Amino acid sequence: MRLAFVNYEFPPDGGGAGYASLALAREFVALGHQIDFVTRGTREAPHTETIDGICVHRVHAHRRSVHESGMLGALLFVARAAPHLRALARRHHYDAYVYYFGLPTGLLSLVPGPHRGRPYLVSLRGSDVPGFEPSLHWLHRLLRPISHRVWHRAHRVVANSEALRTLALTSFPEIPVAVIPNGAAPTPPRTQTRAENGVRVLTVARLIARKGLDTLIAALARTPREVSLDIAGEGPARDALMRLAAERGVADRVRFRGFVDHAGLASLYAHADVFVLASIAESCSMALLEAMSAGLPVIASRTGGTVELVDHGANGLLFTPKDVGELADALTTLADNAPLRQRFSDRNRMLVRERHSWRAIALQYETLLAEALSPERASAHRKIRSVA
Numbered sequence: 001m002r003l004a005f006v007n008y009e010f011p012p013d014g015g016g017a018g019y020a021s022l023a024l025a026r027e028f029v030a031l032g033h034q035i036d037f038v039t040r041g042t043r044e045a046p047h048t049e050t051i052d053g054i055c056v057h058r059v060h061a062h063r064r065s066v067h068e069s070g071m072l073g074a075l076l077f078v079a080r081a082a083p084h085l086r087a088l089a090r091r092h093h094y095d096a097y098v099y100y101f102g103l104p105t106g107l108l109s110l111v112p113g114p115h116r117g118r119p120y121l122v123s124l125r126g127s128d129v130p131g132f133e134p135s136l137h138w139l140h141r142l143l144r145p146i147s148h149r150v151w152h153r154a155h156r157v158v159a160n161s162e163a164l165r166t167l168a169l170t171s172f173p174e175i176p177v178a179v180i181p182n183g184a185a186p187t188p189p190r191t192q193t194r195a196e197n198g199v200r201v202l203t204v205a206r207l208i209a210r211k212g213l214d215t216l217i218a219a220l221a222r223t224p225r226e227v228s229l230d231i232a233g234e235g236p237a238r239d240a241l242m243r244l245a246a247e248r249g250v251a252d253r254v255r256f257r258g259f260v261d262h263a264g265l266a267s268l269y270a271h272a273d274v275f276v277l278a279s280i281a282e283s284c285s286m287a288l289l290e291a292m293s294a295g296l297p298v299i300a301s302r303t304g305g306t307v308e309l310v311d312h313g314a315n316g317l318l319f320t321p322k323d324v325g326e327l328a329d330a331l332t333t334l335a336d337n338a339p340l341r342q343r344f345s346d347r348n349r350m351l352v353r354e355r356h357s358w359r360a361i362a363l364q365y366e367t368l369l370a371e372a373l374s375p376e377r378a379s380a381h382r383k384i385r386s387v388a
Contacts, residue, residue, distance in 0.1 A: 016286025027362030086113035161305025198226035207235030212278035297344030
């Protein structure tokens, strides 16, 4: 198949969706497909380049920061990507399209051009689903007719967790939604931290209210002094979080790492002892899966798709979102129990290897795309892959 992937986020810009779409595109190339990837770029980035066999096409659009596009940036991407996508569609006659995010990226599926005659998938990520992000309620209400049209016209709408699928169906119950989670790449065994270095806790998140980092810092203040925290990520809440750390007396135990690229994150995962995801809302966290792949024991808030990845007491600990006491207890439990950390670590590496390899995720997407082209092709595809 010749496919067009479209996502307004692309590494290093954006959050986990950018890395997820790139990882999926790599697997499609490895499976023998041709992939063109339309995304946002800076003036400094090449207009077109090949990355791991993927032909990446960039259009310039404003972005507030590495982690945040903003309304203007999202709209500019759609406006500038539309003529580029039309031109590519005329030139390459793609079999199908994969749009990451129903909004804003999915809007391109409605733009007149040769691509409108071909099947497409919409991959929902969280903030593009009504009800996921309270601050976007007004926008989803305003754009509801457009979202319905984007979803309704798609061959299949895909959510990255059962929780996100359930939320999506509350808005459009008549539209079928499949579930294909995120994946994670295998990583080398973790470097074991020496006891005298204390217990290093890691979180990777945009510094925004939804990520619950204020709860994590407050909980840290209730743990033994040998427990420290690394926060990898940037965002508008940075100054407020730094003040909170000072007010709680843990400024010397919290390291704000800022934006960290993938190579830097691999090093942080390798030297951490515990990973925490304190989000108030989450669909299928890439950071959580990457931490699990790296063999980190995890603590996560009991919300959204997180409970589909973490089985309390089996591969990590769960706590109630915003509950400082519960999180502090979980941190103390793992800090004091090295054998439990190791048991969770072994279990997490196995879970990612067995259920969340990018090859397994790509095969699920490939089946949906083959089905979109013809039932006969989908049947033949299943037979070929089962033999392989």
